[in-house]
Amino acid sequence: MLTNRSKVVVKKEMNFLEKIYLPAVFGGVIITIKHLFRRKATVRFPEVKRYISAVWRGQHVLKRDEHGAERCTACGLCAVACPAEAITMTAAERKKGEEGLYREEKYASVYEINMLRCIFCGLCEEACPKEAIFLTDRIESTDYSRQAFIYGKDKLVEAVDDRIDVTKRQTPEVLEFKQQKLLSHNR
Amino acid sequence: MIALLTYKGILVLVIFIITLAVAAYSTYAERKVAAFLQDRIGPDRAGPFGLLQPLADGAKFFFKEEIIPNVSNKTLFILGPCIAMMTALMAGVVIPWGDTIISGDNTYVLQITDLNIGILYIFGVVSIGVYGIMIGGWSSNNKFSLLGAIRASAQMISYEIAMGLAIIALIMMTGTLSLREISLQQAGGAGNHWNMWNVVYQPLGFIIFLVCAFAECNRTPFDLPECETELVGGYHTEYSSMKLGLYLFAEYINMFISSAVISTLYFGGFNFPFMNNLGLSHNWITVIGAAFFFSKIVFFIFFFMWIRWTVPRFRYDQLMNLGWKMMLPLAIFNIALSGLISLIFKN
Numbered sequence: 001m002l003t004n005r006s007k008v009v010v011k012k013e014m015n016f017l018e019k020i021y022l023p024a025v026f027g028g029v030i031i032t033i034k035h036l037f038r039r040k041a042t043v044r045f046p047e048v049k050r051y052i053s054a055v056w057r058g059q060h061v062l063k064r065d066e067h068g069a070e071r072c073t074a075c076g077l078c079a080v081a082c083p084a085e086a087i088t089m090t091a092a093e094r095k096k097g098e099e100g101l102y103r104e105e106k107y108a109s110v111y112e113i114n115m116l117r118c119i120f121c122g123l124c125e126e127a128c129p130k131e132a133i134f135l136t137d138r139i140e141s142t143d144y145s146r147q148a149f150i151y152g153k154d155k156l157v158e159a160v161d162d163r164i165d166v167t168k169r170q171t172p173e174v175l176e177f178k179q180q181k182l183l184s185h186n187r
Numbered sequence: 188m189i190a191l192l193t194y195k196g197i198l199v200l201v202i203f204i205i206t207l208a209v210a211a212y213s214t215y216a217e218r219k220v221a222a223f224l225q226d227r228i229g230p231d232r233a234g235p236f237g238l239l240q241p242l243a244d245g246a247k248f249f250f251k252e253e254i255i256p257n258v259s260n261k262t263l264f265i266l267g268p269c270i271a272m273m274t275a276l277m278a279g280v281v282i283p284w285g286d287t288i289i290s291g292d293n294t295y296v297l298q299i300t301d302l303n304i305g306i307l308y309i310f311g312v313v314s315i316g317v318y319g320i321m322i323g324g325w326s327s328n329n330k331f332s333l334l335g336a337i338r339a340s341a342q343m344i345s346y347e348i349a350m351g352l353a354i355i356a357l358i359m360m361t362g363t364l365s366l367r368e369i370s371l372q373q374a375g376g377a378g379n380h381w382n383m384w385n386v387v388y389q390p391l392g393f394i395i396f397l398v399c400a401f402a403e404c405n406r407t408p409f410d411l412p413e414c415e416t417e418l419v420g421g422y423h424t425e426y427s428s429m430k431l432g433l434y435l436f437a438e439y440i441n442m443f444i445s446s447a448v449i450s451t452l453y454f455g456g457f458n459f460p461f462m463n464n465l466g467l468s469h470n471w472i473t474v475i476g477a478a479f480f481f482s483k484i485v486f487f488i489f490f491f492m493w494i495r496w497t498v499p500r501f502r503y504d505q506l507m508n509l510g511w512k513m514m515l516p517l518a519i520f521n522i523a524l525s526g527l528i529s530l531i532f533k534n
Contacts, residue, residue, distance in 0.1 A: 020513070022394070028497040032224045042228045 267323025285477035324422030335421030370456030
């Protein structure tokens, strides 16, 4: 009714032309042959990649600061914010001499995201007060076992010499938005 | 005599290889045509444009695990695909692939044997082919296989009648059962008078024959013997490895042969328009004619696939209604009509 395309179904006797099927078959054949020359929708994946947005929410990254120290302080806000309960972590205290490794006195000794649970909503990123976790435009890879989809720090923390650019997601507007402590997720 | 036998032996071998190659590449073509009609691109990983895909599929069939069910009748279970494959290959014997090639005093006919009952032979062989499906389906001892086999035999017997009657009208016109003579009668542009292709004189017969050919080859819209939505795989549910491959291969060979028969009977066989007005030597015309014959076959194979991705499957009662209540009366009407017309025009 909304589209004005609804039809009242009438169960009527088929006439001769409909009974011999051939005109209908001919019509169908014309339709299918037109598709032979249409542009194909297939993307040849490994060679050709589909366009994805610069702010695409893909595989997570745990950022380091400008000196190469991990930003995460294991506060657990991301795990609380996560609607899929995909994030778990274990906190540990920073020892003397580890100042170059960890930015705060407390850090996450274990940080795991279950990629099969994750729904890539980006709420962990919004909740993070330390600008430590971000979603990136990388697509997480496939695997054969479920265990392999629980990503630990080895896969999540960025390499010191191979930083991952998140400036597209960490714009000044976003930073300003995160300062508004009145909003529930920033309290 | 020895020379003739050698020539025939070589011809048999060549046609055997061509048939297998065409069947193998029909599987590739089927997937490509399906893909293109559905706005996809199909297999393109094995070799350029995926052209090596049939080889990969064939190799895969050989390396797959061979499962023979414990409850099956083992002899018949193995015999089934053999019969299906053998009868499919046998039908190619009487097809005239081309005219003659003359070298010196010798004349080589591009046909394995010119039986004077060519069409009858094909019908005989094709009706043995249903035994392959029936034996395979029955000996599997599986209800789906049995249902598929019953459907296949019922369907093939039903449509063979209409098919045979469609041919009778054609034979009344041509006056011969030999496929080579039927081909030669359709030679276009001979002298000043034109011999039309038989489809011009027998349009109704052609449509009946075409529809029945679809049913005989178990192709959509008549692929009830193996309809995957109801019967898992139909008569080949229990088959695996190369025995399944043989069944699938036999189906594609049947498609190839029936395309060849349609081209021979209704579309002029190895003849092509203006063939005698080009001023070419006889051998050249034979070679070009054979090429034309194969392009006609390829077109009909494409047509089989084209229809497959256009028309949905018939219901079983619809299939039987169409066969017995539409095709059969129509074929008899066609015989009467051809008789009447030939009577009027001959006098």
